[in-house]
Amino acid sequence: MFSTISSNKSPVHDLALKWNNNPFFWDPEWGAKRNGPLLTFVNYLNIKVMDEPVDYSEETMQKIYRKYEKKSKEANKNRQNPGSTDVVMILSESFSDPTRVKGIDLNEDPMPFTRDLMEGNPSGMMISNGYGGGTANMEFQALTSLALGNFSMSMTSLHMQLAMKMTDPFTVNNLFDRSIAIHPYSGEVYNRKNVLKKFDFSKFYSQDGPQTFPYKEHAQNNPYIDDASLYQFVLKQIRSNKGSTFYHVLSMQNHMPYDSNEYPENDFKVQGKISKKERTQIESYAKGVNLTDQANEEFIEQLKKIKKNVIVIFYGDHLPGIYSNADFNKDGILMHETPYFVWSNHLKLDKSAAPKLTGPYGFGNIAFDTANFKLTPYYELLTEVTKKLPVITSNMKSDDRLNLERSKIQLVSQRTEKLVDPDKLSAQEKKILHEYQLVQYDLSAGKHYLPEKFTKK
Incomplete structure (x- = not known):
C-alpha cells in the first residue's frame, strides 16, 4: 500500500x-x-527516476554518441584547450534582484556592481525550479547538467533520491585536475558530505568537515558566515593550488529568516502595499543582497591580481520566500528568475554565447562555450539544448511546495519568457529535446550505453 x-x-x-x-x-x-x-x-520507497524515452536502446545511444562526437570534433578545431584554468562556480544562496518584484519599491539599488558586471559580460537570468527553497536541486543540475524538468514528478530532491544511486555519475568537476567544494555551513544538510564524495570532489570544506571551513565572521547580527569571508577562503585556495581546479562554492549569508535584528545598521527602505512583517523581511533581505554585491566587487578585484586564468560562474539559486502578495499564476516565471553571470580575470569571453535565459543544467557548457574551450560530445549536445530550446523546468506556477509535489515538465521561451506547449515545438526542437532526454535517462536511470568519452575528456 x-x-x-x-x-x-x-x-x-x-x-x-x-x-x-x-x-x-x-x-x-x-x-x-x-x-x-x-x-x-x-x-523513499519505489521512487521512479524517469520514464524510459521512446526508442531507448544501445543502438540509439551509439548513434547519438557518434553524432555529437563528430560535431564536437569539427567545432573543436576552432576552440582552445582550457589548460590550467580554474573555474569557480558560486551558488549564491537566495541571491536575486528585488527591484524586479512587482508591487514593491526600494529606495536604492542593492546590487549596483553585479548589475554593471552583468551588462559587460556573459550573463542573463536562470530559471529556478524553486521559490524559497530547493537549493540542492539547483546544485545537482549545475554539476551534472541533468534537468529536473525531465525527471519523474516524484523526484523532488535529487541529492536525496537520486545522487547516491547513480553509477559513476558525471559532474563538471570531472573535467579538471582537482575539485574542491566549499560551504560555510553543515555538510550533513542534503547529505552533501556523501553526495560530493560520490561526485569525486577531492575536498569538501564545511563547518563539520570532512575538511573544516576556518572562518567564523558574520555580518552584523546575521547568524550565517558572511560572503566576504567565504570569498576570502576561496581566494586563498586559488592562490595555493596549481593545475586546473574546479571550485564548487555554496554561500549561506542570505538564507532566511531575514528578521529585523539581522542588520541593525540598514539604510534600505521599501514601499508598497505589504504587511509590516514583509516590509521588515524585504529590507533585511535587500541589505544582505547589497553585502553580497560588495563582496562580489572585492572578490573580482582580487582575482584580477592573480596571474592564473580564472573563470567565475555566479548564480542565485532561488528567490527568498518573503513575497506574500506575489501572484504566481500571473508572474510565476518572474518569481523564479535569478541573475547569473560568467566572468574571467584574463580570458576574453564571448558574451553572445550566454543565453538570455537558462536552466541551472546549462552552466557547465555555457562557461566552456563563452571561453571558446573545447567541448566534449555531452557539452556539444548541451550547447544545442541551451541555445536552441526553451528552458526546461517545472513549478512555474507554484510557491514553496517543491518538497511535497512537483509539476510535469514545463518549457519557458527564451524570447517571450512565457510557457511553451511542448507539443508546439518545431520538429528540430522536438528532436533535440528527445536526444537530451535519451541521454539524461541513460546517465541517470538507464543501462549506461554511452561510452565514458561522451562526457569526459
Missing part, C-alpha cells in the same frame, strides 16, 4: 498529504523526527 506514497498520481500520496506528511527530503533526520521513522522510510 505505502509503496506508491512518492507517486503524485497515487491515492496514498494524496492521503498522506492530508495527514500532513512532509518528506523533508533535504534532511532525513528532521523528517524522521517530524513524521516518524516508518513514514520517513516509506517516503
Whole structure:
C-alpha cells in the first residue's frame, strides 16, 4: 500500500498529504523526527527516476554518441584547450534582484556592481525550479547538467533520491585536475558530505568537515558566515593550488529568516502595499543582497591580481520566500528568475554565447562555450539544448511546495519568457529535446550505453 506514497498520481500520496506528511527530503533526520521513522522510510520507497524515452536502446545511444562526437570534433578545431584554468562556480544562496518584484519599491539599488558586471559580460537570468527553497536541486543540475524538468514528478530532491544511486555519475568537476567544494555551513544538510564524495570532489570544506571551513565572521547580527569571508577562503585556495581546479562554492549569508535584528545598521527602505512583517523581511533581505554585491566587487578585484586564468560562474539559486502578495499564476516565471553571470580575470569571453535565459543544467557548457574551450560530445549536445530550446523546468506556477509535489515538465521561451506547449515545438526542437532526454535517462536511470568519452575528456 505505502509503496506508491512518492507517486503524485497515487491515492496514498494524496492521503498522506492530508495527514500532513512532509518528506523533508533535504534532511532525513528532521523528517524522521517530524513524521516518524516508518513514514520517513516509506517516503523513499519505489521512487521512479524517469520514464524510459521512446526508442531507448544501445543502438540509439551509439548513434547519438557518434553524432555529437563528430560535431564536437569539427567545432573543436576552432576552440582552445582550457589548460590550467580554474573555474569557480558560486551558488549564491537566495541571491536575486528585488527591484524586479512587482508591487514593491526600494529606495536604492542593492546590487549596483553585479548589475554593471552583468551588462559587460556573459550573463542573463536562470530559471529556478524553486521559490524559497530547493537549493540542492539547483546544485545537482549545475554539476551534472541533468534537468529536473525531465525527471519523474516524484523526484523532488535529487541529492536525496537520486545522487547516491547513480553509477559513476558525471559532474563538471570531472573535467579538471582537482575539485574542491566549499560551504560555510553543515555538510550533513542534503547529505552533501556523501553526495560530493560520490561526485569525486577531492575536498569538501564545511563547518563539520570532512575538511573544516576556518572562518567564523558574520555580518552584523546575521547568524550565517558572511560572503566576504567565504570569498576570502576561496581566494586563498586559488592562490595555493596549481593545475586546473574546479571550485564548487555554496554561500549561506542570505538564507532566511531575514528578521529585523539581522542588520541593525540598514539604510534600505521599501514601499508598497505589504504587511509590516514583509516590509521588515524585504529590507533585511535587500541589505544582505547589497553585502553580497560588495563582496562580489572585492572578490573580482582580487582575482584580477592573480596571474592564473580564472573563470567565475555566479548564480542565485532561488528567490527568498518573503513575497506574500506575489501572484504566481500571473508572474510565476518572474518569481523564479535569478541573475547569473560568467566572468574571467584574463580570458576574453564571448558574451553572445550566454543565453538570455537558462536552466541551472546549462552552466557547465555555457562557461566552456563563452571561453571558446573545447567541448566534449555531452557539452556539444548541451550547447544545442541551451541555445536552441526553451528552458526546461517545472513549478512555474507554484510557491514553496517543491518538497511535497512537483509539476510535469514545463518549457519557458527564451524570447517571450512565457510557457511553451511542448507539443508546439518545431520538429528540430522536438528532436533535440528527445536526444537530451535519451541521454539524461541513460546517465541517470538507464543501462549506461554511452561510452565514458561522451562526457569526459
